[in-house]
Amino acid sequence: MGTGSSGSAAKASRAAPPRVELLRVGHRPGRDPRLSTHLALVARAFGARRMYLHPPDPRVEASLAGVRARWGGEFEVVPAPSWTSVVRDAQGPVVHLTMYGVPLARVLPRLRRPRDVLLVVGGAKVPPRLYGDATFNVSVGSQPHSEVAAVAVVLRELLGLPGARAFPGARQRIVPSARGKSVVPDRRTVP
Amino acid sequence: MGTGSSGSAAKASRAAPPRVELLRVGHRPGRDPRLSTHLALVARAFGARRMYLHPPDPRVEASLAGVRARWGGEFEVVPAPSWTSVVRDAQGPVVHLTMYGVPLARVLPRLRRPRDVLLVVGGAKVPPRLYGDATFNVSVGSQPHSEVAAVAVVLRELLGLPGARAFPGARQRIVPSARGKSVVPDRRTVP
Numbered sequence: 459m460g461t462g463s464s465g466s467a468a469k470a471s472r473a474a475p476p477r478v479e480l481l482r483v484g485h486r487p488g489r490d491p492r493l494s495t496h497l498a499l500v501a502r503a504f505g506a507r508r509m510y511l512h513p514p515d516p517r518v519e520a521s522l523a524g525v526r527a528r529w530g531g532e533f534e535v536v537p538a539p540s541w542t543s544v545v546r547d548a549q550g551p552v553v554h555l556t557m558y559g560v561p562l563a564r565v566l567p568r569l570r571r572p573r574d575v576l577l578v579v580g581g582a583k584v585p586p587r588l589y590g591d592a593t594f595n596v597s598v599g600s601q602p603h604s605e606v607a608a609v610a611v612v613l614r615e616l617l618g619l620p621g622a623r624a625f626p627g628a629r630q631r632i633v634p635s636a637r638g639k640s641v642v643p644d645r646r647t648v649p
Numbered sequence: 650m651g652t653g654s655s656g657s658a659a660k661a662s663r664a665a666p667p668r669v670e671l672l673r674v675g676h677r678p679g680r681d682p683r684l685s686t687h688l689a690l691v692a693r694a695f696g697a698r699r700m701y702l703h704p705p706d707p708r709v710e711a712s713l714a715g716v717r718a719r720w721g722g723e724f725e726v727v728p729a730p731s732w733t734s735v736v737r738d739a740q741g742p743v744v745h746l747t748m749y750g751v752p753l754a755r756v757l758p759r760l761r762r763p764r765d766v767l768l769v770v771g772g773a774k775v776p777p778r779l780y781g782d783a784t785f786n787v788s789v790g791s792q793p794h795s796e797v798a799a800v801a802v803v804l805r806e807l808l809g810l811p812g813a814r815a816f817p818g819a820r821q822r823i824v825p826s827a828r829g830k831s832v833v834p835d836r837r838t839v840p
Contacts, residue, residue, distance in 0.1 A: 493683065496795035503794040506797040521721055529792060558823055558830040561813050589829050599811025601694040601720060603801075604687035610798035611805050619802070620790025622752050632791040637780050639749040 475617050476550065476575045480609060481510040482603070483541045483588065491517045496606045497564030497579065498522050502533035504613035504620050506577075510538040530628030550574035551593040555608040559595035566615055568594070577612060578603040600639065629648070666808050667766045668743065671800060672682035672701040674732045674779065675772030682708045686768065687797045689713050693696035695804035695811050697768075701729040719833070721819030734780070741765035742784040746799040747775065757806055759785070768803060770796040 467537030480501045485494050495518050498509045502522070508581050511518055514530070522535045545552050550572035570573055578592060589595055598608040616618075624631035624644055633640040671692045676685050686709050689700045693713070702709055705728030712728045729735050736743050741763035744756070759764055769783060780786055789799040803812075815822035815835055824831040 479688045493687075496797060499792075499794040503790045503792040504798070525793060539679055539742070558826055558832075559672040560825045560827055561810075563810055563812075573668075594829060595829075597813070597823070597825060600825055601690075601811065601812045601816070602716060603690040603694040604797050606687060606795050606797040607691040607801035610795070610801050611810070613803050614805065615810075619754055619806075620792065621751075621754075622788070622791045625792070632788070634751045634784060634788060634791055636751055638786075639780075641749075 471606065473571050476569065476572055478506045478575045478577060478613060478616060479508050479510065481512070481538065481541060481544050481576060481578045482581070483512045483578065483585065484583050485511055485513060485515055485518075486581060487513070487515045487517070490581060491515060491521075493606065494518050497609060497640070498531065498533075498535050500610050501605055501613070502526075502531060504610060506533070506613060508534050508536050510536045510541070510544045512538040512541040512544070514539060527621050528629050529625055529631075531625030541585075544576070545576070545588075545591050546576070548576040550576065550628050552576045552578060552591065554578045554580075554588055554592035554595045555598065556580070556589075556595050556607065557600055558599050558601055559597040561600070562596050562598050562612065562615065565594050565596050569616060575616065577609060579609060600630040666736060667760065667763055669697045669766045669768060669807060670699050670701065671697050671736050671805060672703070672729065672732060672767060672769045673772070674703045674769065674776065676702055676709075677772060677776050678704070678706045678708070680711075681772060682706060684797065686712050687710050688800060689724075689781050690716065690759065691797055691801050692804070693722060695801060696808040697724070699725050699727050701727045701735045703729040703732040703735070705730060706827070718818055719820050720822075722816030732776070734746070736769070736775060736782050737777075738766070739765070739767040740790055741767065743767045743769060743782065745769045745771075745779055745783035745786045746803065747771070747780075747786050748788050748791055748793055748798065750788040752791070753787050753789050753803065753806065756785050756787050760807060766807065768800060770800060803808050
Protein backbone atom coordinates (compact mmCIF):
# COMPACT_ATOMS: atom_id res chain seq x y z
CA MET A 459 0.00 0.00 0.00
CA GLY A 460 1.25 3.48 -0.82
CA THR A 461 1.76 6.04 1.89
CA GLY A 462 0.44 8.95 -0.13
CA SER A 463 3.70 10.85 0.36
CA SER A 464 6.03 11.77 -2.49
CA GLY A 465 8.89 9.64 -1.20
CA SER A 466 12.30 9.47 -2.81
CA ALA A 467 13.34 6.46 -4.88
CA ALA A 468 15.31 5.19 -1.90
CA LYS A 469 12.22 5.34 0.26
CA ALA A 470 10.03 3.75 -2.38
CA SER A 471 12.35 0.75 -2.69
CA ARG A 472 12.28 0.14 1.03
CA ALA A 473 10.26 -2.84 2.14
CA ALA A 474 6.88 -2.21 3.74
CA PRO A 475 6.74 -3.18 7.42
CA PRO A 476 5.82 -6.83 7.96
CA ARG A 477 2.36 -8.01 8.90
CA VAL A 478 2.79 -9.25 12.44
CA GLU A 479 0.66 -11.77 14.28
CA LEU A 480 1.06 -13.04 17.83
CA LEU A 481 0.55 -16.53 19.21
CA ARG A 482 0.18 -16.94 22.96
CA VAL A 483 0.69 -20.55 24.11
CA GLY A 484 0.24 -22.02 27.57
CA HIS A 485 -2.53 -19.65 28.64
CA ARG A 486 -4.16 -20.79 31.90
CA PRO A 487 -7.79 -19.67 31.83
CA GLY A 488 -8.07 -19.73 35.63
CA ARG A 489 -4.96 -17.64 36.32
CA ASP A 490 -3.91 -15.68 33.24
CA PRO A 491 -6.87 -13.77 31.81
CA ARG A 492 -5.44 -10.41 32.86
CA LEU A 493 -1.95 -11.04 31.54
CA SER A 494 -3.22 -12.51 28.28
CA THR A 495 -5.57 -9.54 27.92
CA HIS A 496 -2.63 -7.18 28.41
CA LEU A 497 -0.75 -9.13 25.73
CA ALA A 498 -3.64 -8.79 23.29
CA LEU A 499 -4.11 -5.08 24.04
CA VAL A 500 -0.41 -4.45 23.45
CA ALA A 501 -0.43 -6.44 20.22
CA ARG A 502 -3.40 -4.38 19.03
CA ALA A 503 -2.08 -0.97 20.11
CA PHE A 504 1.36 -1.60 18.61
CA GLY A 505 0.04 -2.70 15.22
CA ALA A 506 -0.20 -6.51 15.18
CA ARG A 507 -3.08 -8.03 13.17
CA ARG A 508 -4.39 -10.64 15.57
CA MET A 509 -3.52 -12.80 18.57
CA TYR A 510 -4.00 -16.56 18.50
CA LEU A 511 -4.76 -17.84 21.99
CA HIS A 512 -3.92 -21.37 23.08
CA PRO A 513 -5.81 -22.82 24.77
CA PRO A 514 -8.82 -20.67 23.80
CA ASP A 515 -10.46 -18.48 26.44
CA PRO A 516 -13.77 -16.78 25.67
CA ARG A 517 -13.13 -14.18 28.41
CA VAL A 518 -10.11 -12.78 26.62
CA GLU A 519 -11.88 -12.89 23.24
CA ALA A 520 -14.85 -11.00 24.66
CA SER A 521 -12.67 -8.44 26.37
CA LEU A 522 -10.87 -7.58 23.12
CA ALA A 523 -14.11 -7.57 21.16
CA GLY A 524 -15.35 -4.89 23.55
CA VAL A 525 -12.19 -2.82 23.08
CA ARG A 526 -12.52 -3.14 19.32
CA ALA A 527 -16.16 -1.97 19.43
CA ARG A 528 -15.20 1.18 21.35
CA TRP A 529 -11.72 1.94 20.03
CA GLY A 530 -11.91 0.58 16.49
CA GLY A 531 -9.54 -1.38 14.28
CA GLU A 532 -9.58 -4.94 12.98
CA PHE A 533 -7.66 -6.67 15.74
CA GLU A 534 -9.13 -9.89 17.11
CA VAL A 535 -8.28 -12.72 19.45
CA VAL A 536 -8.51 -16.00 17.52
CA PRO A 537 -9.03 -19.24 19.47
CA ALA A 538 -6.26 -21.73 18.72
CA PRO A 539 -7.15 -25.26 19.86
CA SER A 540 -3.87 -26.42 18.27
CA TRP A 541 -0.84 -24.13 18.56
CA THR A 542 1.24 -26.41 16.37
CA SER A 543 -1.02 -25.78 13.39
CA VAL A 544 -0.71 -22.01 13.83
CA VAL A 545 3.08 -22.41 13.73
CA ARG A 546 2.93 -24.81 10.79
CA ASP A 547 0.69 -22.49 8.78
CA ALA A 548 2.85 -19.39 9.39
CA GLN A 549 3.72 -17.60 6.14
CA GLY A 550 7.00 -16.16 7.44
CA PRO A 551 9.54 -16.58 10.23
CA VAL A 552 8.30 -17.85 13.58
CA VAL A 553 9.92 -15.80 16.34
CA HIS A 554 9.73 -17.38 19.79
CA LEU A 555 10.39 -14.78 22.47
CA THR A 556 12.27 -16.36 25.37
CA MET A 557 14.86 -15.11 27.85
CA TYR A 558 17.08 -18.00 26.73
CA GLY A 559 17.26 -16.98 23.07
CA VAL A 560 19.73 -14.93 21.04
CA PRO A 561 19.65 -11.14 21.49
CA LEU A 562 16.93 -9.34 19.54
CA ALA A 563 19.41 -6.91 17.98
CA ARG A 564 21.14 -9.81 16.22
CA VAL A 565 17.92 -11.15 14.66
CA LEU A 566 16.16 -7.87 13.83
CA PRO A 567 17.70 -7.41 10.36
CA ARG A 568 16.23 -10.76 9.34
CA LEU A 569 12.74 -9.78 10.50
CA ARG A 570 12.43 -6.57 8.51
CA ARG A 571 12.22 -8.09 5.03
CA PRO A 572 9.61 -10.85 5.28
CA ARG A 573 6.04 -9.93 4.51
CA ASP A 574 4.73 -11.90 7.50
CA VAL A 575 6.15 -12.48 10.98
CA LEU A 576 4.63 -14.67 13.69
CA LEU A 577 5.68 -13.84 17.25
CA VAL A 578 5.18 -16.56 19.86
CA VAL A 579 5.20 -16.16 23.64
CA GLY A 580 4.81 -18.92 26.19
CA GLY A 581 3.15 -18.86 29.57
CA ALA A 582 4.34 -20.53 32.73
CA LYS A 583 5.00 -23.74 30.82
CA VAL A 584 6.57 -23.53 27.37
CA PRO A 585 6.21 -26.71 25.27
CA PRO A 586 9.82 -27.88 24.69
CA ARG A 587 9.24 -28.50 20.97
CA LEU A 588 8.56 -24.78 20.48
CA TYR A 589 12.33 -24.20 20.74
CA GLY A 590 12.79 -26.50 17.76
CA ASP A 591 9.77 -25.47 15.72
CA ALA A 592 10.58 -21.74 15.89
CA THR A 593 12.66 -20.13 13.15
CA PHE A 594 14.34 -17.98 15.80
CA ASN A 595 14.46 -18.09 19.59
CA VAL A 596 14.96 -14.48 20.57
CA SER A 597 15.58 -12.73 23.88
CA VAL A 598 14.83 -9.15 24.82
CA GLY A 599 17.54 -9.04 27.47
CA SER A 600 18.73 -12.33 28.99
CA GLN A 601 16.90 -11.64 32.23
CA PRO A 602 13.53 -12.69 33.59
CA HIS A 603 10.89 -10.06 32.91
CA SER A 604 7.54 -10.08 31.09
CA GLU A 605 6.12 -11.43 27.86
CA VAL A 606 4.06 -8.24 27.68
CA ALA A 607 7.24 -6.15 27.58
CA ALA A 608 8.94 -8.47 25.09
CA VAL A 609 6.04 -8.23 22.63
CA ALA A 610 5.85 -4.44 23.00
CA VAL A 611 9.54 -3.94 22.32
CA VAL A 612 9.68 -6.28 19.32
CA LEU A 613 6.63 -4.60 17.78
CA ARG A 614 8.16 -1.19 18.43
CA GLU A 615 11.34 -2.28 16.63
CA LEU A 616 9.46 -3.74 13.67
CA LEU A 617 6.62 -1.22 13.28
CA GLY A 618 7.79 1.90 15.12
CA LEU A 619 6.34 3.75 18.10
CA PRO A 620 2.55 3.74 18.11
CA GLY A 621 1.35 7.27 17.40
CA ALA A 622 -1.82 9.11 18.37
CA ARG A 623 -3.79 7.83 15.38
CA ALA A 624 -7.25 6.43 16.12
CA PHE A 625 -8.23 3.09 14.62
CA PRO A 626 -10.85 2.92 11.82
CA GLY A 627 -14.39 2.41 13.05
CA ALA A 628 -13.77 3.75 16.55
CA ARG A 629 -16.75 5.11 18.45
CA GLN A 630 -14.43 7.34 20.46
CA ARG A 631 -10.87 8.51 20.41
CA ILE A 632 -8.41 10.25 22.72
CA VAL A 633 -7.23 13.78 22.04
CA PRO A 634 -3.70 13.83 23.52
CA SER A 635 -3.54 16.24 26.46
CA ALA A 636 -0.73 17.77 28.48
CA ARG A 637 -3.03 17.62 31.54
CA GLY A 638 -6.09 15.49 32.22
CA LYS A 639 -8.23 13.34 29.94
CA SER A 640 -9.93 14.18 26.69
CA VAL A 641 -12.03 11.50 25.01
CA VAL A 642 -14.30 12.57 22.14
CA PRO A 643 -16.74 10.75 19.85
CA ASP A 644 -14.93 9.75 16.66
CA ARG A 645 -16.95 11.62 14.05
CA ARG A 646 -14.86 10.16 11.29
CA THR A 647 -16.76 6.93 11.73
CA VAL A 648 -20.04 8.54 10.69
CA PRO A 649 -20.68 7.42 7.10
CA MET B 650 31.18 7.50 34.88
CA GLY B 651 33.55 6.68 32.02
CA THR B 652 32.81 3.83 29.67
CA GLY B 653 36.43 2.74 29.36
CA SER B 654 36.30 3.09 25.58
CA SER B 655 38.42 5.58 23.66
CA GLY B 656 35.44 7.55 22.38
CA SER B 657 35.70 10.52 20.04
CA ALA B 658 35.22 14.05 21.35
CA ALA B 659 31.70 13.99 19.96
CA LYS B 660 30.93 10.86 21.91
CA ALA B 661 32.55 12.19 25.08
CA SER B 662 30.41 15.35 25.01
CA ARG B 663 27.21 13.35 24.72
CA ALA B 664 25.14 13.21 27.87
CA ALA B 665 25.18 9.97 29.84
CA PRO B 666 21.84 8.15 29.90
CA PRO B 667 19.60 9.29 32.75
CA ARG B 668 19.19 7.39 35.98
CA VAL B 669 15.61 6.15 35.79
CA GLU B 670 13.35 5.18 38.66
CA LEU B 671 9.78 3.92 38.51
CA LEU B 672 6.85 4.69 40.80
CA ARG B 673 3.82 2.41 40.70
CA VAL B 674 0.74 3.97 42.30
CA GLY B 675 -2.65 2.40 42.95
CA HIS B 676 -1.35 -1.13 43.44
CA ARG B 677 -4.06 -3.42 44.83
CA PRO B 678 -2.35 -6.07 46.97
CA GLY B 679 -5.21 -8.53 46.56
CA ARG B 680 -5.44 -8.30 42.78
CA ASP B 681 -2.24 -6.91 41.29
CA PRO B 682 0.79 -8.77 42.66
CA ARG B 683 1.50 -10.42 39.29
CA LEU B 684 1.18 -7.27 37.22
CA SER B 685 3.20 -5.20 39.67
CA THR B 686 5.83 -7.94 39.73
CA HIS B 687 5.98 -7.86 35.93
CA LEU B 688 6.41 -4.09 36.15
CA ALA B 689 9.29 -4.43 38.59
CA LEU B 690 10.97 -7.18 36.54
CA VAL B 691 10.75 -5.05 33.41
CA ALA B 692 12.11 -2.01 35.21
CA ARG B 693 15.05 -4.09 36.44
CA ALA B 694 15.79 -5.86 33.15
CA PHE B 695 15.62 -2.62 31.14
CA GLY B 696 17.97 -0.71 33.41
CA ALA B 697 15.90 1.26 35.95
CA ARG B 698 17.39 1.67 39.43
CA ARG B 699 14.41 0.88 41.65
CA MET B 700 10.62 0.72 41.78
CA TYR B 701 8.66 2.56 44.45
CA LEU B 702 5.44 0.69 45.21
CA HIS B 703 2.34 2.43 46.56
CA PRO B 704 0.74 1.09 48.60
CA PRO B 705 3.56 -1.20 49.75
CA ASP B 706 3.24 -4.95 49.22
CA PRO B 707 5.75 -7.31 50.88
CA ARG B 708 4.92 -10.03 48.30
CA VAL B 709 6.27 -7.96 45.44
CA GLU B 710 9.29 -6.85 47.46
CA ALA B 711 10.11 -10.46 48.35
CA SER B 712 9.65 -11.65 44.80
CA LEU B 713 12.14 -9.12 43.46
CA ALA B 714 14.57 -9.77 46.30
CA GLY B 715 14.60 -13.41 45.18
CA VAL B 716 15.27 -12.44 41.57
CA ARG B 717 18.09 -10.17 42.68
CA ALA B 718 19.68 -12.93 44.74
CA ARG B 719 19.73 -15.28 41.74
CA TRP B 720 20.23 -12.91 38.82
CA GLY B 721 22.22 -10.09 40.40
CA GLY B 722 22.15 -6.34 40.17
CA GLU B 723 21.14 -3.62 42.61
CA PHE B 724 17.46 -3.26 41.70
CA GLU B 725 14.98 -3.19 44.56
CA VAL B 726 11.31 -2.59 45.25
CA VAL B 727 11.00 0.26 47.75
CA PRO B 728 7.78 0.53 49.82
CA ALA B 729 6.17 3.95 49.32
CA PRO B 730 3.50 4.67 51.97
CA SER B 731 3.17 8.16 50.43
CA TRP B 732 3.38 8.45 46.65
CA THR B 733 3.21 12.24 46.80
CA SER B 734 6.49 12.44 48.69
CA VAL B 735 8.22 10.27 46.06
CA VAL B 736 7.00 12.71 43.40
CA ARG B 737 7.94 15.74 45.49
CA ASP B 738 11.45 14.42 46.15
CA ALA B 739 12.15 13.59 42.49
CA GLN B 740 15.44 15.09 41.27
CA GLY B 741 14.34 15.37 37.64
CA PRO B 742 11.24 15.36 35.45
CA VAL B 743 8.26 13.28 36.61
CA VAL B 744 6.85 11.40 33.63
CA HIS B 745 3.35 10.04 34.15
CA LEU B 746 2.57 7.36 31.58
CA THR B 747 -1.09 7.52 30.58
CA MET B 748 -3.01 6.80 27.40
CA TYR B 749 -4.41 10.35 27.65
CA GLY B 750 -1.06 12.13 27.51
CA VAL B 751 0.99 13.65 24.71
CA PRO B 752 2.82 11.26 22.37
CA LEU B 753 6.11 9.92 23.71
CA ALA B 754 8.01 10.96 20.57
CA ARG B 755 7.23 14.60 21.32
CA VAL B 756 8.58 14.46 24.89
CA LEU B 757 11.58 12.16 24.39
CA PRO B 758 14.08 14.91 23.51
CA ARG B 759 13.38 16.55 26.87
CA LEU B 760 14.02 13.30 28.76
CA ARG B 761 17.48 12.58 27.39
CA ARG B 762 19.36 15.42 29.07
CA PRO B 763 18.32 15.29 32.73
CA ARG B 764 20.44 13.22 35.07
CA ASP B 765 17.36 11.73 36.77
CA VAL B 766 13.95 10.71 35.43
CA LEU B 767 11.04 9.38 37.48
CA LEU B 768 8.47 7.34 35.54
CA VAL B 769 5.03 6.96 37.14
CA VAL B 770 2.34 4.43 36.22
CA GLY B 771 -1.08 4.16 37.75
CA GLY B 772 -3.20 1.12 38.41
CA ALA B 773 -6.94 0.78 37.97
CA LYS B 774 -7.48 4.09 39.77
CA VAL B 775 -5.14 6.97 39.03
CA PRO B 776 -5.22 9.79 41.61
CA PRO B 777 -6.45 12.85 39.66
CA ARG B 778 -3.79 15.13 41.13
CA LEU B 779 -1.08 13.02 39.46
CA TYR B 780 -2.00 14.68 36.15
CA GLY B 781 -1.18 18.03 37.71
CA ASP B 782 1.85 17.00 39.77
CA ALA B 783 3.63 15.31 36.84
CA THR B 784 6.07 17.30 34.72
CA PHE B 785 4.79 15.46 31.66
CA ASN B 786 1.76 13.27 30.97
CA VAL B 787 2.94 10.96 28.21
CA SER B 788 1.20 8.34 26.08
CA VAL B 789 2.74 5.38 24.30
CA GLY B 790 -0.01 5.24 21.69
CA SER B 791 -3.39 6.79 22.51
CA GLN B 792 -4.98 3.38 22.94
CA PRO B 793 -5.69 1.20 25.95
CA HIS B 794 -2.92 -1.33 26.49
CA SER B 795 -0.60 -2.11 29.41
CA GLU B 796 1.53 -0.18 31.88
CA VAL B 797 4.06 -3.01 31.55
CA ALA B 798 4.45 -2.28 27.84
CA ALA B 799 4.57 1.47 28.37
CA VAL B 800 7.40 1.19 30.88
CA ALA B 801 9.34 -1.21 28.66
CA VAL B 802 9.12 1.04 25.62
CA VAL B 803 10.06 4.23 27.47
CA LEU B 804 13.07 2.52 29.05
CA ARG B 805 14.08 1.13 25.68
CA GLU B 806 13.96 4.65 24.20
CA LEU B 807 15.95 6.17 27.06
CA LEU B 808 18.48 3.42 27.79
CA GLY B 809 18.54 1.25 24.65
CA LEU B 810 17.68 -2.40 24.11
CA PRO B 811 18.72 -4.58 27.03
CA GLY B 812 21.62 -6.76 25.94
CA ALA B 813 22.80 -10.17 27.07
CA ARG B 814 24.92 -8.76 29.91
CA ALA B 815 24.53 -10.43 33.29
CA PHE B 816 24.07 -8.23 36.34
CA PRO B 817 26.86 -7.91 38.95
CA GLY B 818 26.63 -10.39 41.79
CA ALA B 819 24.50 -12.93 39.89
CA ARG B 820 24.65 -16.55 41.03
CA GLN B 821 23.72 -17.67 37.53
CA ARG B 822 23.43 -16.27 34.05
CA ILE B 823 21.95 -17.22 30.71
CA VAL B 824 24.15 -18.07 27.76
CA PRO B 825 22.06 -16.98 24.75
CA SER B 826 21.12 -20.02 22.64
CA ALA B 827 19.66 -20.46 19.19
CA ARG B 828 17.85 -23.57 20.54
CA GLY B 829 16.95 -24.55 24.08
CA LYS B 830 18.09 -23.22 27.43
CA SER B 831 21.56 -22.67 28.80
CA VAL B 832 21.92 -21.38 32.35
CA VAL B 833 25.36 -21.49 33.95
CA PRO B 834 26.79 -20.48 37.33
CA ASP B 835 28.16 -16.94 37.07
CA ARG B 836 31.83 -17.51 37.94
CA ARG B 837 32.52 -13.80 37.69
CA THR B 838 30.86 -13.38 41.05
CA VAL B 839 33.53 -15.48 42.80
CA PRO B 840 35.82 -12.99 44.56
